[in-house]
Amino acid sequence: MTLWKSVFGAIALAVIPVMGLATDPDPNAPVVLSVEIPAGSDNGAVTDFTMADLRVLPAVSFATHTIWTEGVQDFTGVSLAALNRHLDITEGTLELQAVNDYVVEFAVSGAVDGGPIIAYERNGAPMSRREKGPLWIVFPYDSDPAYQTEEVFSKSVWQLVRIIVRPEK
Amino acid sequence: MRDKSASYASKVVIGVTTLVLVILLVLSFLLGRDVLRQVHELSTATSDNVQWNMSQSEVEHLQLQVVVTKAQHGGDLEHVRRHFDIFYSRMATLQEGAIYAGLRASAAGAATLASIQDRLTKFVPLIDGSDQVLRDGLPMLAAELVMNGRDVRTLMLLGLVVSTEGSDIKRQGMAKTLERLGSVILALFVALALTALMIGRLYHHGRVLRAARNAAAARMQAMVTSSLDAILLIDAKGHIMAFNGAAEAIFGYSREEAIGRKMVDMIVPDHLRSGYLNAMSRYILTGDADLIERGRVRLEGRRKSGQIFPVELSITLSQSGEDTVFVSYMRDISDRIAAEVELTKARDDALAGERAKANLLTVMSHEMRTPLSGVLGSMELMETTELTPEQSGYLQAMRVSGDMLLHHVNEVLELSQLEAGVAKEMPSHFDLAELMRGLVDSQQATAGAAGNSLALRCRLGGRPNVLGCPRQIQQALLNLIGNALKFTQDGSVTIEVERQGTGDQVQFMICDTGAGIAAADLDRIFEDFVTLDASYGRTSEGTGLGLAITRRIVASLGGEIEAESEIGQGSLFKVTLSLPMALSHREEKLEQTGELDVSKRILVVEDNDINRALMEKTLQRLGHQVTTAEGGAEAVSAAGQGQFDLILMDISMPRVDGIEAFRRIRAQKLAEGVSIVALTAHVAADDHARILDTGFAEVATKPISRRELSEVIGRHTSDKELSDAAPES
Numbered sequence: 001m002t003l004w005k006s007v008f009g010a011i012a013l014a015v016i017p018v019m020g021l022a023t024d025p026d027p028n029a030p031v032v033l034s035v036e037i038p039a040g041s042d043n044g045a046v047t048d049f050t051m052a053d054l055r056v057l058p059a060v061s062f063a064t065h066t067i068w069t070e071g072v073q074d075f076t077g078v079s080l081a082a083l084n085r086h087l088d089i090t091e092g093t094l095e096l097q098a099v100n101d102y103v104v105e106f107a108v109s110g111a112v113d114g115g116p117i118i119a120y121e122r123n124g125a126p127m128s129r130r131e132k133g134p135l136w137i138v139f140p141y142d143s144d145p146a147y148q149t150e151e152v153f154s155k156s157v158w159q160l161v162r163i164i165v166r167p168e169k
Numbered sequence: 170m171r172d173k174s175a176s177y178a179s180k181v182v183i184g185v186t187t188l189v190l191v192i193l194l195v196l197s198f199l200l201g202r203d204v205l206r207q208v209h210e211l212s213t214a215t216s217d218n219v220q221w222n223m224s225q226s227e228v229e230h231l232q233l234q235v236v237v238t239k240a241q242h243g244g245d246l247e248h249v250r251r252h253f254d255i256f257y258s259r260m261a262t263l264q265e266g267a268i269y270a271g272l273r274a275s276a277a278g279a280a281t282l283a284s285i286q287d288r289l290t291k292f293v294p295l296i297d298g299s300d301q302v303l304r305d306g307l308p309m310l311a312a313e314l315v316m317n318g319r320d321v322r323t324l325m326l327l328g329l330v331v332s333t334e335g336s337d338i339k340r341q342g343m344a345k346t347l348e349r350l351g352s353v354i355l356a357l358f359v360a361l362a363l364t365a366l367m368i369g370r371l372y373h374h375g376r377v378l379r380a381a382r383n384a385a386a387a388r389m390q391a392m393v394t395s396s397l398d399a400i401l402l403i404d405a406k407g408h409i410m411a412f413n414g415a416a417e418a419i420f421g422y423s424r425e426e427a428i429g430r431k432m433v434d435m436i437v438p439d440h441l442r443s444g445y446l447n448a449m450s451r452y453i454l455t456g457d458a459d460l461i462e463r464g465r466v467r468l469e470g471r472r473k474s475g476q477i478f479p480v481e482l483s484i485t486l487s488q489s490g491e492d493t494v495f496v497s498y499m500r501d502i503s504d505r506i507a508a509e510v511e512l513t514k515a516r517d518d519a520l521a522g523e524r525a526k527a528n529l530l531t532v533m534s535h536e537m538r539t540p541l542s543g544v545l546g547s548m549e550l551m552e553t554t555e556l557t558p559e560q561s562g563y564l565q566a567m568r569v570s571g572d573m574l575l576h577h578v579n580e581v582l583e584l585s586q587l588e589a590g591v592a593k594e595m596p597s598h599f600d601l602a603e604l605m606r607g608l609v610d611s612q613q614a615t616a617g618a619a620g621n622s623l624a625l626r627c628r629l630g631g632r633p634n635v636l637g638c639p640r641q642i643q644q645a646l647l648n649l650i651g652n653a654l655k656f657t658q659d660g661s662v663t664i665e666v667e668r669q670g671t672g673d674q675v676q677f678m679i680c681d682t683g684a685g686i687a688a689a690d691l692d693r694i695f696e697d698f699v700t701l702d703a704s705y706g707r708t709s710e711g712t713g714l715g716l717a718i719t720r721r722i723v724a725s726l727g728g729e730i731e732a733e734s735e736i737g738q739g740s741l742f743k744v745t746l747s748l749p750m751a752l753s754h755r756e757e758k759l760e761q762t763g764e765l766d767v768s769k770r771i772l773v774v775e776d777n778d779i780n781r782a783l784m785e786k787t788l789q790r791l792g793h794q795v796t797t798a799e800g801g802a803e804a805v806s807a808a809g810q811g812q813f814d815l816i817l818m819d820i821s822m823p824r825v826d827g828i829e830a831f832r833r834i835r836a837q838k839l840a841e842g843v844s845i846v847a848l849t850a851h852v853a854a855d856d857h858a859r860i861l862d863t864g865f866a867e868v869a870t871k872p873i874s875r876r877e878l879s880e881v882i883g884r885h886t887s888d889k890e891l892s893d894a895a896p897e898s
Contacts, residue, residue: 068266100229100255129254131261154221159258 032134033118035087036164047087051120051134058082060117064142067153068132075138077119080111089165096137096155097162099129105166106137106155115139118160132158179371186364193357200350207343219268223328226263229256230321234314241307246300249307253296257289263324278327285320288313396498403495407431407449410494419480419501421473438471470499478503530581537578538850539777542872545571546783549875569614575872576651580718595638598751601675602633605666608643612650620659623650628667635675635748638726642746645722648715649679649742657683660739669745677744686734694732695720719744769814769886770794774804774830775848776822780871784817791879801825801833808839814886816840817869820849820860828863835864844885848873 029050036046054077061076084090094106110116119138120126127133136158139147146152233256236248263269263282272278292313295306393400399416401409412427420427420436427435437445470480481500486493548568556564609625616623627633646664653662660682668675686694695716723730728746771793775781781797788795796811798804802825804818816834820827827847834840844866849856857868866885869877 065267067268068262070265070267099251100225100232102225129251130257132258159255 032120033160034162035083036162037087037089038165038167051126054078054118054120054135057086062117062140062143064138064140066138066141066156068156068158074121074123075117075119075136076121076124077117077135077138079113079115079117080106080137081113081115083118084108084111092165092167095164095166096157096160097164098157099159099161102157104155104157108165114143116155129159135160179367182367186360186367189360190357190364193353193360196353197350197357200346200353203346204343204350207346219328222259222262222266222269223325226256226259227321227325229259230314230318232256234311234318237307237311237314240304241311246303249303249310250296253292260285260289269328272324272328275327278324281320281324281327285317285324288317397500399499399501401432401497401499403432403497405453405493405495407433409435416499419472419499420470436470436472438469438477441469467502470501479506533578533581538575538871539780541571541575541578542850543777543779543783545575545872546780546787550783550786565614580715596636597639598634598636599639600633601635601637601666601748602627602629604639604643605646605664608646608650609664612647612654615651616654616662619654619657621654621657622661623654624661624663626663626665628665629675630668630671632668632750634751636751637746637748641722641726642748645719645726645744646677646679648719649677649744652715653679653681653683653740653742657681657739668750673747673749675746675748677746679742679744680739681741682739685736685738685740686732687736688734691732691734695730767886768792768794769882770796770812771882772796772798772804772807772811772813772816774798774801774807774817774822774827775819776800777819780819787875787878791875791882793882801827801830804830805833805837805839808834808843809837813840813843815882816843816845817848817881818845818865820847820856828860831863831865846881846885 029052031048032051033049033054034046035049037044057078059076060079060082061074063072063074065072080094089108092108094108094111095103096106097103106116116137116139119136120134122131122133122136127136137156137160139152139156141147141152229252233249233252236244236252238244240246240249260282263272264286273282292306292310295303295310298306393411393413396413396415399419400411400413401416402411404410409427409430409432412422412424416427417423422435433442433445433449464483466482466484468480468482469477471477479502481502482497484495484497487496488494545568548564548571551564552568605625605627609623613623650662650664662679662681662683665678665680666675667678720730723744723746726746728744730742730744732740732742734740771788773781773784773788773795775784775797776799778799781799785795785797796807796813798807800822804816805825808816818827818830822830825833827849831845834845845864847860847865847868848871849860849868850871860868867881869881873881
């Protein structure tokens with residue numbers, strides 16, 4: 001299984017960027033996520049991501065239960081760790097903001113490989129805003145009891161629209 | 170045995186307790202971690218997810234209402250759409266989420282959710298429609314949202330109840346965990362208490378044991394200290410571990426000097442050193458213990474002064490675990506050895522004294538009997554000559570005195586002879602009545618001299634011939650008759666001889682009317698050298714050996730002797746002997762007739778001139794041809810010159826003695842086939858044996874009577890005569 005997963009992952013890694021590059025980016029495509037690194041730090045900037053931008057990044061898939069859904073759900077998305085690497089974010093906390101103004105902080109150190117992802121597909125289909133989409137921070141809850149705490153649940157932000165990187169206090 | 174099982178039991182208890190403690194420890198650790206996790210969870214769950222979602226539902230509904238109202242007044246429709254989606258998404262969560270299962274399970278909750286969902290489904294075409302459609306539907310939307318708001322409110326209140334129940338369950342879970350932890354800790358406490366109790370008991374037990382061990386050690390110490398024997402404890406390397414007071418006294422070292430030093434360097438004498446070291450190393454190598462556990466061994470020890478002294482040693486091995494300790498007990502036996510030496514010396518001295526006495530007797534016998542036989546032989550010859558009555562009287566007196574003297578000498582010699590167990594007479598046939606008559610006749614003169622009558626009564630049933638040892642019987646009876654006559658004055662002595670029925674037993678009774686013997690003395694009259702009552706010393710001179718000799722003779726014949734007596738009334742001595750009846754005395758008659766018939770050629774060797782002359786005369790009277798020789802050398806040459814039927818050889822002679830002469834005659838084959846009979850005054854047993862070993866045919870003791878002489882000749886010449894006769898005829 002692991003072998004197949006990794007093989008699949010390798011194929012996905014190899015194929016997706018090609019697809020991304022092949023399709024011309026639509027200049028009118030809506031921004032789904034803004035990542036804001038405050039000015040003053042070396043890489044201070046605001047990075048906007050369209051869905052296509054996100055899909056260019058390495059995709060991760062896993063299946064898990066959640067307390068907000070019924071049955072096993074397949075999630076696919078960009079891992080927070082990969083996003084952090086992409087944007088050269090190594091420390092501090094991530095302030096995750098939802099469309100309903102829900103805000104919660106998440107330590108950069110918690111964004112590990114095999115950990116939380118920014119899911120953009122659930123059960124093989126993109127998620128509408130009515131279905132907690134289009135982006136949802138999901139943890140592989142079933143893989144580790146440590147991901148089954150209220151704290152983790154509170155950080156499972158759905159309808160994610162913005163991430164602000166805060167330096168460590 | 171009990172100790173063993175007790176220790177086994179306590180080991181089991183300790184094992185079980187340890188196991189229980191470990192299990193309890195692990196349990197409490199796990200439970201503790203669980204509690205910590207739960208406490209942490211409680212502390213981090215700052216916002217209850219359910220309640221947050223419920224309140225968010227209401228907030229988001231209100232926001233939706235606000236944007237719808239704003240939109241009715243020209244506000245942004247996009248806001249309406251976004252807030253609709255947010256609220257829709259929230260409701261979907263309530264519909265699907267596992268944590269709202271409780272809410273959905275309640276009838277009211279399910280109904281309320283369904284009615285909200287119905288409305289939302291009804292709104293979807295409006296929201297997803299064009300702006301115009303949405304704008305037209307806004308009033309209806311606003312009106313519906315007012316009703317929807319009540320439902321959302323209801324839902325929130327229901328959710329509150331459900332979530333409270335949920336947290337109640339959580340708290341109960343927490344309480345249960347804490348309870349479990351508590352009971353585990355309680356169990357842990359109990360187990361610890363039990364362990365403490367057990368340790369307490371073990372401690373107490375240990376104290377009791379230690380007290381007992383101390384007491385035992387103190388007793389042991391006291392025993393070791395007060396022991397009269399030296400006690401040394403030696404370790405496997407030969408070092409002294411303990412040295413008691415007796416050891417200090419015996420060896421002269423103090424405890425402080427001795428302890429820790431090597432035993433071999435201190436108390437083992439140099440000549441035993443290598444032996445000791447060998448034994449030690451052999452023991453260490455092979456476990457082969459030479460001296461150990463062998464009981465008492467006699468060795469030598471060395472004192473501090475260097476003095477060597479005898480010790481008695483006993484080593485035991487005490488093995489405790491890997492530790493080997495030799496416990497060695499030593500006793501200084503110098504005193505005992507000295508006493509033993511002294512005792513041995515005393516015994517040797519006593520034996521030497523005895524030997525000297527025996528020697529004296531032997532010498533005396535020879536020295537006295539030789540002249541005595543001269544005197545008696547001369548008198549015997551003189552009796553055959555013509556004598557005046559007066560001369561006869563004197564001769565008689567001389568004869569009595571001579572006989573008495575010979576009697577005393579013989580008594581002494583008889584004793585030593587009997588002691589030595591020599592010259593045992595061979596049983597022969599003889600006429601007991603005749604022997605008795607002769608015996609009584611020989612004593613008539615003595616009896617008459619003291620005014621005693623001497624009577625004999627024989628009741629042998631007309632069968633006087635018996636098988637026995639006449640000489641010894643005669644000797645024993647003579648002693649008894651002599652005693653009876655000695656102690657009786659003007660009385661009577663009666664001798665009765667009677668066969669008991671038709672059996673072998675013959676009883677001799679010697680009864681006198683003399684002075685008698687006190688009852689207290691009766692038991693000891695048969696002991697050696699006993700002469701009773703000094704007052705009889707005058708009339709009853711003697712060696713005091715008479716009865717002792719009699720007792721020995723009777724015993725040697727297998728008979729019994731007993732005495733009865735009453736002071737002033739007289740004494741009765743009873744001798745019972747086994748004397749089987751014999752057929753006739755024809756043999757004896759033949760012997761007697763043969764005595765004078767045949768003339769023999771006899772060589773007499775005797776250094777004493779008187780005795781030689783007497784012997785010559787006696788033999789000539791018996792009808793023999795006699796040649797004499799004065800000494801050994803002469804005997805050898807005489808034997809070489811003449812032909813003899815018998816040689817009578819004196820043993821004690823100056824220069825060449827009888828034994829040497831015998832050897833020379835035999836070596837030179839001078840008298841082949843001729844018996845040589847030894848004549849000697851030596852009566853000691855070893856003398857007889859020595860003489861017979863040389864090859865003499867017989868040993869005849871001097872003085873020898875005529876009759877004895879003729880018997881000796883008869884015994885040793887008859888064969889010769891026959892063999893001589895054969896070639897002649």
